[in-house]
Amino acid sequence: MPSAPGAESFKWSKPQLSSSKEKGAFILSGDDKEVVVRFSYALRHKKEQLRDTEHRIRQKSEEIIRDIKYQKEVTGQRLREKKDHLVQDILQTKAKVRERFEGVVEKDNPFTIPNLLCVARITMSPYLGYVIMHDKYELALGLLFVAGISDLLDGWIARKWKSQSSAMGSFLDPLADKILIASLFLSLTWQNLIPLWLTLLIVGRDVGLVAAAFVIRYMSLPPPRTLSRYFDVTEATAQLAPTFISKVNTAVQLVLVGTTMASPVFGYVDHPAMHALVGITAATTVMSAVSYLVSKDTYKFLRKKK
Secondary structure, three states: OOOOOOOOOOOOOOOOOEEEOOOOEEEOOHHHHHHHHHHHHHHHHHHHHHHHHHHHHHHHHHHHHHHHHHHHHHHHHHHHHHHHHHHHHHHHHHHHHHHHHHHHOEEOOOOOHHHHHHHHHHHHHHHHHHHHHOOOHHHHHHHHHHHHHHHHHHHHHHHHOHHHOOHHHHHHHHHHHHHHHHHHHHHHHHOOOOOHHHHHHHHHHHHHHHHHHHHHHHHHOOOOOOHHHHOOOOEEOEEEOOOHHHHHHHHHHHHHHHHHHHHHHHOOOOOHHHHHHHHHHHHHHHHHHHHHHHOOOOEEEOOOOO
8 A cells, every 4th residue: 555645654673683603692782782771770770779778667677676675664664663652652651650659559568467467367267156156165265365365466566566557457457357256146146146136237237348448449549440459468558447436346246245155154145134235236336337437537548658
């Protein structure tokens, strides 16, 4: 077909390669060499860019790792500082509590001769009741006499030597008396020698007084109030002071139980004088209970002397 006027015909020509039989290789033409050179330069440039990018990634990773390690060290240091501050605060708080506690609580020596005599009287009380219930009134009178001597002796020693006086003794001495009297009244009531209503009156009053002593101990104990501190006998926090009528009542009760134990031996059981003594004992028991309720000097809280 004839070509359009003024248009040149385009013909693609395959690159001419010359061969050399001596060398066994093809030789590129000039234009093809330039293309290869440009491609090699672009490839080398890309490789350099990849190496540069890889180097930057490696540097960034190292920076991130250093930052993580630094933040970890800073966080650990802060935690250690907070821990040290917390431990220090706890120690300071404990020291302040101990200082405050030692400033208000007076240490007491419970291991005194009067206190040991009171403990001996307490341990002897159940055996004395056992002896009465087996009709051994002569032995019971002897034991009661020993208990009375120990009661007088512990009070005299505590007044004579100040080192033998203790706040614990102000609780222990009346407690020993009440346990002894309760044992005697219960056993003599079992033997039908003392009326039941009088025993219930005396035991009821004594139980109320012992409960009040436990309440006073709790109220006088400064914080922190723990079970171990509550029963720590070396921490004197309160002191009891019996009223005059209470001392009279204790003496009348001892006279009653003593004469009652002696009545089977000497043969004056159910004597009118015994009934009169029962009435006097009941009256002084009620009066002593009322005196503890209205009197303000029956106990006092102890504070350490500065």
